[in-house]
Amino acid sequence: MDMFQFYGYRFNWLNILDLSIVIFLVIQLYRLLKGSLAFNIFVGLLMVYLAYFLVQALGMPILTNILQNFINVGLIAIIIIFQPEIRKFLLVLGKKTPLSKDSFFTKLFMPDRFKSYREEENIINEVITAVGHLSARHTGALIVIATTHRVKFDTASSIGIDGNISAKLIESIFSKSSPLHDGALIIVGNKILAAKVILPVSDNPNLPTRIGLRHRSAVGITEHSDNLAIVVSEERATISYAQDGRLVQDVSLEELKIKMYEVLVDGES
Structure with missing residues (x-):
């Protein structure tokens, strides 16, 4: 319990909601990219992020600093590498009105609708x-x-x-x-x-x-x-x-x- 308090995590509904949303978004991203050319890159980036949180939790400052810098610089690389996927994501987001039956939010909470793409x-x-x-x-x-x-x-x-x-x-x-x-x-x-x-x-x-x-x-x-x-x-x-x-x-x-x-x-x- 002390470790969770040290890193700012507490067992309350807001923290649970925060973690649940992150897990949900990662799963949706996985399902969207599965079978595409960018899937292996996505898995590699996910492993880097997991390694960053692990070395941070274990108190390894050198590796934490290296991975933190890699993640910061890697944001630009992600935009370049995932340009087609980001573009497709924005097309889906921009073309649909928020409350329509084909809206982005409807697609997000009904992942099977992504199968059409x-x-x-x-x-x-x-x-x-x-x-x-x-x-x-x-x-x-x-x-x-x-x-x-x-x-x-x-x-x-x-x-x-x-x-x-x-x-x-x-x-x-x-x-x-x-x-x-x-x-x-x-x-x-x-x-x-x-x-x-x-x-x-x-x-x-x-x-x-x-x-x-x-x-x-x-x-x-x-x-x-x-x-x-x-x-x-x-x-x-x-x-x-x-x-x-x-x-x-x-x-x-x-x-x-x-x-x-x-x-x-x-x-x-």
Whole structure:
């Protein structure tokens, strides 16, 4: 009892409430990040914090000081590392009114509602992984993320897939030895709908003259729809995306991931 009093903790309802809220928030954060790329980083940071409280309780001043400085400096690193996750969190927080049935507070106290975003996050992670590998191998690709089930394309020349979204499947489709590597891959919902799809080519005279057919097709499919088209250049291994008839070239995987969050998460709000 003396130790708890020394460190400012007492067995009263306010301290119990304080500890319960902290435990609850950590559990929700764990459930939100589970299965994402940031999960291992989250576990590592949690271990550092637990080590800090342990050495502080044991009265080890040197380690306490070192870990305290690490935590203070690490706050900036956390903001950088968790930028997509923080952005998704703020999108959920900002887009919902406090008292609506889909409000942030409703989601917070009903953690199962976060499952609706886990599916989108899985799609994003699989596509990002595939795009990164394709770019590293100088393998061209054109991926269309359809935000509506009314996406229109030429079904006569395409090959129906109706498969689960996975990085390995996407990479195998665009492999240079694959008969499906020409044309576009269409993703609708949580499925790869079709491959080898011929898309309309944009005739926008303002597009750069050096871009190829994949980039012009990416712009063409987004000129009259709200789809997102992702392009990997076979020649330059660069990554681009098209949206609303505009082409954004030479983006990083992190920038593409943020754009996909905007389309798949923020776009649903």
